[in-house]
Amino acid sequence: MDPHLLRTFVSVARHGSFSGAARELGFTQSAVSQQIAALEADLRTALLTRRPVAPTPAGARLLEHAGPLLLRLEAARAEIAALAAAPTTRLAVGVSPLALTPGLAGALAEAERRHPGTTTTVRVLGRDAIPAAVAAGKLDLGLVDGATAPSDPLPLPDVAPLTTVPVARQPLAVALPAGHPLGRRPGLRLADLADARWLDAPECGVPLDRLRAAAGGGFRPAAGYHGADVRGLLHLVAAGHGLALLPHGAAEGAPGVVAVPLTAPRLVHRVELVHLALPAGPAALVAELTADAPHG
Structure with missing residues (x-):
């Protein structure tokens, strides 16, 4: 299954129109129609009704698979690109509202001290948004929180082979x-x-x-x-x-x-650090220092 065709299908289903998907993706409406036809031919079933534009039962089922599949592909691309790229001083960190710990603040300060010129951005995001943003390469590190049994890890969505490290409890x-x-x-x-x-x-x-x-x-x-x-x-x-x-x-x-x-x-309140593979640099240092912080 061609991921480009799948991405077009998701866009058409989300907009409820071929023209809306064309504007979003930068294609002509004719090109979008051809891509949907090619995907339907590959799967040998209709995925969308045309008037109105809406998923068929098979299309609705494909949508359930499409999000995780596309996110996994993004995660693979982001992780390989990060490992192959030259060292960077960009550091993007996402935290859920109750996950910002003193250990993170100290680790960010130390990373900036050891890596002069580091540009740090901290974004407060919803719990579910952080693993997906890390998987897609939009964040280098994420701190998520939740309530669990004392010995249980947080139940995170399966969006990529993320590394998770307990930080605080x-x-x-x-x-x-x-x-x-x-x-x-x-x-x-x-x-x-x-x-x-x-x-x-x-x-x-x-x-x-x-x-x-x-x-x-x-x-x-x-x-x-x-x-x-x-x-x-x-x-x-x-x-x-x-x-x-x-x-x-x-x-x-x-x-x-x-x-x-x-x-x-x-139940306890638990904070975990999530990340993909990290090349040497400020993100790897923050991950190391945050994981080593005393667990509350």
Whole structure:
């Protein structure tokens, strides 16, 4: 299967038109039509209806495969290009909102000291976006976080043969507004909070679907918070809009918020470093120093 044809098919399906795909890819509409016809001939089945333009059942199934396949190809190209390229002083790092650790900040400073002229960019991205950006070569390094059992690695998407290294680990705590009836308890069980009012904050709190999986249901959101600013989330908690599950260090000491340790199930907040093969240079040094940082 020609990956160029597959990429064209994904573009047509996403835009719902041949002309939209042509503008995105820089082809003529006729060329796009010919590429789709060639792919359909190769697979011996119709992949798109024409009026309206939409995936057939076979096309919808192909779309499920197409994203991972194309990302794997991008990852292979990016990794080989990085290994073959001359040393670079570019350093692009992606972090999820709760993954920026003191160890990373120190490692970046040391890399700039040892490699003068290094241009460092740190981008805050969603948890799911970081492995894909590393695989595609848009980031040299990524730091992702999540809630896991103490001995389990983070469940990352299978986008490329990424190297993952544990960086930090700390307890989780339930963030409640000051004066909440449960705020004086020494610890809280997740199952006892399944019917409470929760904030749905998938990027800067433990996602509610993770809580449902851990507790066996419940956890209907009272309000949604789609952003990367943890302080904003804690302001909503303080105002009584709902509870949130966060690393203890992120919730403790916030104005108007009480952080009560989670006692069951046994979950921790874990941060991992992800990267492809790294040639010698600032990225490799940051990876080495960050992995060697004390695990919290």
